Amino acid sequence: MDLIQRLKSDYPWIQTPLVVSAPMRLIALAELAVGVSGAGGIGFIGAGTDVSDLEKHFEHASDLLARSSSPPKSSSEVLPIGVGFINWGAQLDQAIGIIKKYKPAAVWFFAPSSKQSLKEWSERSREACPEAKIWVQVGSVREAHLALEIRPNVLVVQGTDAGGHGLAQGAGLISLLPEVNDAVQEKIEKEGCEAPIIIAAGGIVEGRSAAAALALGASGVVMGTRFLASKEANIAKGYQDEILRAADGGQSTVRTKVYDNLRGTTGWAESHNARGVINRSYTDNLAGMGEAENKRLYEEEIKKGDEGWGVEARMTTYAGTGIGLVKEVKGVKEIVEEVRKGVKSALNELKV
Ligand SMILES: Cc1cc2nc3c(=O)[nH]c(=O)nc-3n(C[C@H](O)[C@H](O)[C@H](O)COP(=O)(O)O)c2cc1C
Known part of the structure; x- marks a missing residue:
């Protein structure tokens, strides 16, 4: 067959x-x-x-x-x-x-x-x-x-x-x-x-x-x-709106462990990380912000609801590089x- x-x-x-x-x-x-x-x-x-x-x-x-x-x-x-x-x-x-x-x-x-x-x-x-x-x-x-x-x-x-x-x-x-x-x-x-x-x-x-x-x-x-x-x-609507907004996925997303660490999704092996849309959580980490402060800001961001997603926001937005074609x-x-x-x-x- x-x-x-x-x-x-x-x-x-x-x-x-x-x-x-x-x-x-x-x-x-x-x-x-x-x-x-x-x-x-x-x-x-x-x-x-x-x-x-x-x-x-x-x-x-x-x-x-x-x-x-x-x-x-x-x-x-x-x-x-x-x-x-x-x-x-x-x-x-x-x-x-x-x-x-x-x-x-x-x-x-x-x-x-x-x-x-x-x-x-x-x-x-x-x-x-x-x-x-x-x-x-x-x-x-x-x-x-x-x-x-x-x-x-x-x-x-x-x-x-x-x-x-x-x-x-x-x-x-x-x-x-x-x-x-x-x-x-x-x-x-x-x-x-x-x-x-x-x-x-x-x-x-x-x-x-x-x-x-x-x-x-x-x-x-x-x-x-x-x-x-x-x-x-x-x-969440904020997450879905980000999927529609983001384009050029190779540039606007990244594979990292930063988002898992901030959300407390621990337990993944060293061999694995996750791809998500780049936002302040990631860029602040790159710029040297410590994890405790980044986590504190993440917790604050959750309270904003849908406003917590976006390039200048902090909530995790897992998505692949095909994101630019999703409109x-x-x-x-x-x-x-x-x-x-x-x-x-x-x-x-x-x-x-
Ligand atoms: C938000 C999100 C959550 C995912 N959760 C899981 C999961 O729980 N288990 C799993 O096997 N794969 C999970 N994946 C990976 C998918 O199985 C799949 O490999 C991936 O979505 C394919 O790439 P694409 O997102 O570019 O279509 C997840 C992917 C995304 C985007």
Whole structure:
């Protein structure tokens, strides 16, 4: 079976080219996930490092699906959405109980604390829900090799343009994805096992970038930043306005640990940091402001509500370098359909 047929058989409601919404912690909840799957993509709920509210989000998603007039068609065994964990922080036993109860079609792993931990998460998830496909997000060829040991169904290859967390040292998709693809093929040929499906993430916000990712060897694309500017995202208006305002993402965003430190989101390994829009928190840190003072100012800024976001403000605005191409808040259905259509026209217009 070719990879696209396999995708269609694993997730029978999808349309291709496949568009996936990233499991963004606190932001990608039931409405976003169900909306994306309803539009023929695959929507993920972001559980992140804390699964204490996850059951509530699954209840909400189940309710939305039950009330939908045309729910995405999944096998009766699984819910047609996925869930994403940040493994170093998420509570395994609690997560497994929820996977067993709600049976998501896909379970996404990111940043496990060790190879052993990744193995344990995947074995226990497969045991809890054998129908759920295992997705692992990696940011380097080395991480891809490690992930391959648990035989993931899907490898999400995350380039350094991605918004939010990822490897501090990385490469853009244009060099990373083909190299990962070759490494996967080599291993598969040697071991004779089934190849994982490769999905690209990082900097993709519209049809042209999605088409490029497919040309690099991906079978679908993940978008995070684009969905920050969606009606279904659980996001403050000030944050969303910044996504629309910022342009020239290579200049207006930066990978740093500064924002995590100020927010107290500690626990990430040294290997990881996060990409966000440059604001006063970052420029003051660069200019030598101590962490205690910067944190004090951050706490003050929170009290300002939506005014706390902006170039001259201080609130964290995680986003990828594709931010300059995101100009309008739209519903997820429109976003997914636009990207699918955009891929087709970008490929049609190719002259070689
Ligand atoms: C605000 C935000 C939060 C994110 N949270 C998570 C997360 O909780 N778990 C995860 O695996 N990836 C997370 N990511 C990374 C995405 O999985 C994905 O790699 C990234 O959004 C792709 O790049 P893009 O933002 O340029 O589309 C997050 C990204 C953003 C922008």
